[in-house]
Amino acid sequence: MPAFDLPIDALRAHRSSVPEPAGFDEFWSSTIASSRELGFVPTAEPVSTGLTVVDTFDVVFSGYDGEPVRAWLHRPVGADGTNPVVVRYVGYNCGRALPHMVPPLVLAGYSVLTMDNRGQGAVAGYTSDTSDTGGLRRVLGGHVTRGIESKESYYYRRLYTDAVLAVDAARALAGDGTADVVVSGVSQGGGIALAVAGLADGVTAALIDVPFLSDVPRALDLVSTVPYGEISTVLATYPADAADALEVLSWFDGVHLARRASAPAIFSVGLMDDVCPPSTVYAAFNAYGGRKEIHEYPYAGHEGGGFFHEAVQLAWLAQQREAGVGSRDRLVSDAGL
Secondary structure, eight states: OOOOOHHHHHHHOOOOOOOOTHHHHHHHHHHHHHHHHOOOOOEEEEEOOSSEEEEEEEEEEOOOOOOOEEEEEEETTTSSSSSEEEEEOOOOTTOOOOOTTTHHHHHOOEEEEEEOOOOOBBBTTBBBOOOOOOTTTTTTHHHHTTTTOOOOOOOOHHHHHHHHHHHHHHHHHHHHSOOEEEEEEETTHHHHHHHHHHSSTTTOEEEESSSSSSSEEEHHHHHOOOHHHHHHHHHSSSSGGGHHHHHHHHHHHTHHHTTOOSSSSEEEEEEOSSSSSSHHHHHHHHHOOOOOEEEEEEOOTTTTTTTHHHHHHHHHHHHHHTOOTTEEEETTTTOOO
């Protein structure tokens, strides 16, 4: 895929023009608060995987509207719960996957809670065990259009709320409820991590790779690949409802959520990405409210930095820990990088 977006200097300066809906904060605070009121204590059952250096637990926690959401918790053998926890969000059409599929961060000493995506799990190996209960109209083959008739019924209201409450669950499962929590994800997972950084209290750091659902109208102008192409299909099929659908999407746009984030963050972008166009990633990055850095991969597509960027993230997190204080090697948001 050749470079198709703005020149690099224009990318670095790009700002989204998506208007922020009035009442944005109230909508999200009330959504999350009402789901917390219906919540239950998370459970974690040990699972045998054949791995000898990692302990794995089948987690059930309380998500949107008190509905059960599944996750895998992977911990280094012998971890006592005081090590930092990474809450990991996965990509479009993916679920939490199989229990032996361990993220590299576990081998670096972190506990990792990988959240299931409700109603997804159509990619081989990345299976899901969490159902979605709402908003079944106008799907037309994709989750990104599910419930798009209103902000109350839209799929990502449920998914983002699940993701915020996964942070609560990670802290609860760590023991005393005060564990440092990092959020992480790629593509859809990156968009979710971005949303959680803006919506959850006390996130300590964010690993945000090629995030989906930022500067959405621009993405629709640039690409027709899945998932954005699924939105375009709906807008073409129901043209009289297009303006209303775009207004619904603005309540979930990562640009608005990024402004509310305060944790230090590391982003990645592939400059030939025809799934999440580079300018939409920069729109989120430039709006981000916390300390931030972005790593550009000029010849990469939607894989972004891939395995190369994983190494960058490991070094970045190590710097964060070295900048911390106290017996728990806390990750701190005012770390000088």
